[in-house]
Amino acid sequence: MASSIRVRATSNGDITEVQTLIQHPMDTGLVKDAKGELIPAHYIQELKFACNGRDVFVANWGTAVSKDPYLKFSFKGAKKGDDLKISWTDNKGASDETTAKIA
């Protein structure tokens, strides 16, 4: 199965810019489906980025983050070719992770 995480990490000298797009419904638990039944809440709670053995960014999300979440941030201390590990877990206990090479 293809990964739910799409990531682009580009090094610009000292600074690495990371852009991520994750496929996830991010259901709030407040929306009804076609039959008028509530769709239960289903959303990513924690998203972590680790590089060279340390966390470089941690996101805690609620239901107000849009469907198929997008995130952009930058960090120092990595170089081209380093591995960036991205992992998430949602409120139902599901998770996914991927590793991207910094370009």
Place this chain on the structure above:
Amino acid sequence: MTTHTSPHPTRRLILQGAVSVALIGLGNLPFAPARAAANDKYPEEAFKLKNEADAIKALYGRTAEPSDKIKLDAPEIAENGGVVPISVATTLDKVTSISFFVAENPNALAASYKFPDGTIPAVANRLKMAKTSSVTAIVEADGKLYSATKEVKVTVGGCGG
């Protein structure tokens, strides 16, 4: 604290007696927020609160002061409340976390980000907005809280079909 066993019980007792007033009075204030920031656990309770002020208090344990060193970028008018691009950047030093609050959403706290050393204090994401509301970014820098707020008009809400 008092149940601690120590190789120097008398010295500990004397020290405790001397500073107990200071510890009770001041000790809790600076340490509680530091614990909250260092805590890696998902802040479940803060995400459940409806009111913005309550959510800020639950997450950080105190209130923020407005700062012009925070640049909060959000559209004036969002045509689709389901996807509102919001970003924040700050020139404040020693930023440890940035959180987004949407006052009129069913739950005010939308997202909270932790910034370890070496991570640039800026983040861009996309949030849902139920209706026209103020959006507040709270920046925790050097143990203090700062905020920036912007009003976003929503023409189609993000929580309906």
